[in-house]
Amino acid sequence: MDLEKEIREMYAAGGISEPVLRLGEEVLSSLEPRFERIDRIAEYNQMKVLSAFRKNRVGEMHFQATTGYGYNDSGRDTLERVYADTFHTEDALVRMQIACGTHALNLALSAVLRPGDELLSPVGKPYDTLEEVIGIRPSLGSLAEFGITYAQVDLKPDGSFDYEAIRNAIRPNTRLATIQRSKGYASRPTLSPAKIGELIAFLKSCKPDILCMVDNCYGEFVDVTEPSDYGADMVVGSLIKNPGGGLAPAGGYICGTRECVEMAARRLTSPGLGREVGANLGTIPAFYQGFFMAPTVTAGAEKGAIFAASLYERLGFRVHPAGSAERFDIIQAIDLKKPEYLKAFCLGIQAAAPVDSFVTPEPWAMPGYMDEVIMAAGAFVQGSSIELSADGPLRDPYTVFFQGGLTWYHAKFGILMSLQKLVDAGFSLC
Numbered sequence: 001m002d003l004e005k006e007i008r009e010m011y012a013a014g015g016i017s018e019p020v021l022r023l024g025e026e027v028l029s030s031l032e033p034r035f036e037r038i039d040r041i042a043e044y045n046q047m048k049v050l051s052a053f054r055k056n057r058v059g060e061m062h063f064q065a066t067t068g069y070g071y072n073d074s075g076r077d078t079l080e081r082v083y084a085d086t087f088h089t090e091d092a093l094v095r096m097q098i099a100c101g102t103h104a105l106n107l108a109l110s111a112v113l114r115p116g117d118e119l120l121s122p123v124g125k126p127y128d129t130l131e132e133v134i135g136i137r138p139s140l141g142s143l144a145e146f147g148i149t150y151a152q153v154d155l156k157p158d159g160s161f162d163y164e165a166i167r168n169a170i171r172p173n174t175r176l177a178t179i180q181r182s183k184g185y186a187s188r189p190t191l192s193p194a195k196i197g198e199l200i201a202f203l204k205s206c207k208p209d210i211l212c213m214v215d216n217c218y219g220e221f222v223d224v225t226e227p228s229d230y231g232a233d234m235v236v237g238s239l240i241k242n243p244g245g246g247l248a249p250a251g252g253y254i255c256g257t258r259e260c261v262e263m264a265a266r267r268l269t270s271p272g273l274g275r276e277v278g279a280n281l282g283t284i285p286a287f288y289q290g291f292f293m294a295p296t297v298t299a300g301a302e303k304g305a306i307f308a309a310s311l312y313e314r315l316g317f318r319v320h321p322a323g324s325a326e327r328f329d330i331i332q333a334i335d336l337k338k339p340e341y342l343k344a345f346c347l348g349i350q351a352a353a354p355v356d357s358f359v360t361p362e363p364w365a366m367p368g369y370m371d372e373v374i375m376a377a378g379a380f381v382q383g384s385s386i387e388l389s390a391d392g393p394l395r396d397p398y399t400v401f402f403q404g405g406l407t408w409y410h411a412k413f414g415i416l417m418s419l420q421k422l423v424d425a426g427f428s429l430c
């Protein structure tokens with residue numbers, strides 16, 4: 001059997017035209033050395049996770065469902081030890097009761113901030129959904145309503161930290177600095193854990209008691225270190241992104257110092273109860289298994305991001321980061337320039353999905369976001385963006401934010417399909 005020919009025929013049957021496939025293969029052949037390095041990072045991170053499992057003697061008894069209060073849930077408590085050991089933190093809170101990434105971030109912020117405190121973002125405007133959490137856009141229940149003020153220092157035009165302005169922005173009541181690792185819906189570069197470490201060291205040199213929280217969404221396992229290796233007091237993220245490995249059905253985590261995690265636990269449940277309550281309702285095996293898979297799944301998603309960047313860059317689109325740039329998250333942004341292309345891209349991702357491949361994504365006013373957003377997600381877990389997904393606000397330059405892929409092969413097919421749909425919408429390959 002001629003395997004190469006069989007594969008070409010599979011793609012043809014899947015709806016990929018010959019010129020799109022040929023271009024894809026050509027771009028891919030140049031990426032081999034990079035993919036090799038990603039595999040080595042995944043290998044390192046697999047060992048890191050596995051040692052935490054073995055050190056904590058994860059056993060079959062930890063997979064039991066608990067209900068009601070969830071007292072003495074050793075599966076839950078041990079999973080939190082596994083997270084803490086992987087992130088090299090004193091403690092961790094890993095819960096299905098944390099509904100999503102925004103909830104985890106809101107929890108971390110509202111756990112440690114008190115009326116009169118100031119929150120500082122030294123890396124520019126935070127992720128869209130945090131605007132209402134903080135009260136940048138007035139919102140019922142925001143931190144602003146509780147008397148917590150907010151200051152922001154933008155990155156310099158070249159993406160570097162504005163140390164002078166940061167020093168000037170730190171006031172006696174600046175209690176916590178929020179540092180977003182990933183670019184989110186902005187066009188700035190993503191910050192490496194080491195770069196974040198430099199910022200943390202600077203912040204603490206200006207004000208030793210300032211707490212540093214890192215929004216680690218989409219960054220986990222892309223590098224061999226995490227921001228917690230560089231002095232972050234809390235690292236926070238979503239389990240329907242990288243660390244859930246595509247298997248966790250919901251949830252969020254906060255890894256950090258014993259004191260911060262204790263405050264977060266008390267805020268999540270109640271003072272006096274803290275981490276002692278919170279039944280797992282049978283979700284716990286998926287949390288373990290997902291975390292175990294996460295390094296490999298993240299590597300596949302990163303390959304997809306690099307492939308998409310390299311392919312679309314070749315076709316003359318502006319991409320962030322560039323195809324050849326070093327990566328610290330799994331998000332790829334592509335300026336598609338026209339609303340039709342943004343919709344076509346999302347249609348392609350959707351059409352390539354294992355679930356809901358027959359659905360046409362339409363723009364909608366999503367809660368927490370300012371512009372209409374179009375999203376493609378044919379996911380096993382609703383809204384899971386470690387699964388192959390694409391989304392973008394309908395505003396100039398019609399940037400699509402693309403991420404995920406539980407397997408590299410699926411990511412590859414999705415990207416080829418996105419380009420196919422652009423071609424079908426009138427985009428010319430040459």
Ligand SMILES: *Cc1c(COP(=O)(O)O)cnc(C)c1O
Nearest residue numbers: 100101102127182184215217238
């Ligand atoms: C996804 C994301 C969030 C919010 O997570 P949700 O799970 O969508 O609430 C926050 N910050 C960043 C950088 C993200 O990528």
